[in-house]
Amino acid sequence: MGLSDKRGYLGLGGESALTKRERFARFPWSLFLLLLVLASVGFVVLFSAIGGWENVHLLWRQIARFGMGVVLMFGLSLLGGEKLYRRYAYLFYALSLLLLIAVFVFGTIGMGARRWLSFGGFLLQPSELMKVALVLALARYYHDRTASMRQDSGGLGVPLLLIAVPAAFIINQPDLGTAIMVISIGVTVMVVAGLSWNLIIGSMVILGASIPMAWNFLYDYQRQRITTLFFPEQDPLGAGYHIIQSKIAIGSGGVLGKGFMAGSQNRLEFLPERHTDFIFSVLAEEWGFLGGCALLLIYAMVIVRTLIIATQANDRFGVLVVVGMTAFFAFQVLVNIGMVIGLLPVVGIPLPFISYGGSSMLTLMMAMGLLSHVSVYSKQHGRSV
Amino acid sequence: MLDDEHARFQVDVQRRLWVVGGGLFGAFSILGGRLFYLQVMKGGEYRNLAEDNRISLQPISALRGRILDRNGYVLVENRPDFSLAVVPELTESFAELIERLQPIINLSQSQIDSLYKRLQSQRSFLPLQIKSKLTWQEVSRIEAQIHSLAGVTIQAKSVRYYSQGVSAAHLLGYIGEVSERDKQRFPAIHFRSGDFVGKSGMERQFEVQLRGREGVREMEVNATGRQIRQLRERSPRPGDDLHLTIDLGLQQIAEKSLAGKAGAVVVLDPRNGKVLAMASQPSYDPNKFIQGFSDKEWNALISDPDRPLGNKAIQGQYPPGSTFKIIVALAAMSEGKMDASERYYCPGHIIREEHKFYCWRRKGHGQVGLVQALAQSCDVFFYKLAEQVGIDAIERQARRLGLGDISHIGINGEKPGLVPSRSWKRAMQGVVWYPGETLITAIGQGYLLSTPLQLANMMAAIANGGTVYKPSLVDLGDDELPEVLQWGHINPNHLELLREGLREVVHGRLGTASRYQPDRVKAAGKTGTSQVVRHKREESGEIIKSENDRHKDHALYITYAPASPTKEPKLAISIVVEHGGHGSSAAAPIAKELIDYFFSRTENGGDGIIGPIG
Structure with a gap:
């Protein structure tokens, strides 16, 4: 290994200069292909969920969003400069936080909550942006700290603050789901960055013990969602309706499903929010256990592929960015499906690349672009995959 | 040093990534396992739930069967x-x-x-x-x-419509919304709330046949209940029409002749027990049960002392009065205590144990045989006969002709009447039977009770030679053999003697019903007057005029026709007019009207049909 190589490898020297052509060639095409498959599955399911040709304009809009997302992913991943995102990480975080505060001050109220900022008709959801910004900021922080500082428990203060401040604003919107998401992503980054195992296990114990206390801080509707999760039949036409109808849809799909466009629960509008948060039940009803497992498998493949990128990252910043983005993607899948199949309370988390909706699609593509950028500049690129 | 640190970091990161990856793998396995549980293990269960969700079953009500009279006239539609x-x-x-x-x-x-x-x-x-x-x-x-x-x-x-209004209302019954009791009564029928069901009479008795089977339309509906399309339909099967044995013409005559009075008329075909008419007055309009009563109408109906809702033909229990003498005569003959030559002297009363038993004719009938005693309804003759025969033989004979028990005609509420006996009295009152009570029983008073239906059936048995048929209301066609309650076993000689006496009632010079001989055929009959409770007095000791009417005796008449020895009787009739006074004057004219109507219709060709009146 030559000196220049070594300097580049350690992320200490000048940035490795890769030509546009080289960067293009190093783009993680297999990951992109998986995302393309995922999005295509999404279009098929969405077509059924919106009721076919009658509402096909929704499908066109979703495809257009995916197109914008692809441009975003390619743009972010192919931009030159290995240190580019590390350099602007804090700035990006600060901007996102400002937007969150702006929502707090003059956000648009929709469905009983204040989550959106309106830019001349275009709705922006800063809490989505925050997920990405937080990952970048945490990665930058840990990248800059030395090993000894990282092991120091006093070094916990800044990361916890980085997580807690936006989380507090999001809880206030109120959007408990997204807040928990932001916290989970941040904590995952901290764990991989080197949080001592004692601390991890210790806080898990404390967390477990404090759940009963947290109960008191929840809003009534949030408590109700949790009780309905375990006893949906108590309120079949009210809070339990979503879960019951969703379970009926999924269960009645059986092994092979009822076939494309043939799900009665979906067709007859028994499923609420079937083209957004509950779209997985449409897929499971029409494509059955096999279809559901196939989707889970594609998601798992995406995760495996991104974790491989993490192992190939040049520096700590790269590793943590990839881990954070992967956590973002994976948690979203787990929470959404867990909710739809009745394992988790109903929170408004969309299913990555399948649910109808712009904010989620664009932020996810942004995350994929940023982690691909890590892959593009990886020295070990192509060694294993 | 940097190398070292980075290498350590690399190793540590690898380990931590494995932990993260393992955690995610675990979480995905839980999702997969849950899917397996919902879709593979519980799939069938949820499939049923989904079907229930999307299919709404809409009942298509079946048309209820009509009820017709024996000639095809519509009674209920x-x-x-x-x-x-x-x-x-x-x-x-x-x-x-x-x-x-x-x-x-x-x-x-x-x-x-x-x-x-x-x-x-x-x-x-x-x-x-x-x-x-x-x-x-x-x-x-x-x-x-x-x-x-x-x-x-x-x-x-x-909507159910009773075409003849008040006519035969008790017999036909009415329908109403189903109650819990109705559901228990018809466990085989699947009722939905608000369904109509037969509440009384034929409507209830033949609920299953009249009802038919409801159809169903399977509609696919969405979550809001909007119908998307029809999936399947099973047409309803309309209920069967019910053909009654009732002859609407006779029924209407019976009702018209009772109009303004309280009482009952039963007309049977003595050859098979078919009920040709069964009237009870006052009556009510069953259509009111469908449209609904006003409070005033309902109160008037249930507080009327003449009980319009009750079917007096089967529920009214009256002392049979002198019509019971038929039983005493038959009992005496079969016990060998009486023959054509036997005579008794009637002085107007007899004295037994310091108690005077009067004949209705205080002057007495003089020397009378069975025929004259029946024709003139001599009480003393039957007192003496009963003394000879005894209560046990009288009771046996009464039961043999269907008294003292229900006839299983198949309408709710039929009453059994009462035929007293020594054992009955001991059980009910703890006292022995007194000889004087046998005398009272002989003239149809005392404990005796009978319904108009029982009296008609008794007369039908005399007309047909002694067989008591189970009265039937539904025409099952001529192939169906009539059901028999008691087979006839009356000695023909006894029967002929009895019949002669009954013919004399109508056609004899001194017969109690001789003023009401039918125009076209001979008839045989027996009048009766049944005592209502002993006259009550108001505390002032005066009897209010209208109250007085209530205490008048019931008038009874039973008859059959034709009664000439060469012709087969076709009608057996019983008539009770409550508080009508004497059987001869209040009840017998009704019988004449019925018989005249029937035989004027059939004279020109067997059972030729002429439409109902009015």
């Missing part, structure tokens, strides 16, 4: 009831539409208010009922412009 409904979402403006309909249907302000209230609470794709029971005029005026009234529909519902 169904009539369409038209109602106006509007599907709000199909109208351009609901308020405007109502305004346009208003000149035709004339809704009151409160009706309009309730209409708008219901409009708020009901889904707009479901028809909203505006007005029911439309007249023909209203229907035709709406139909004439229905093309310009978007969203308006005329719905037809079938």
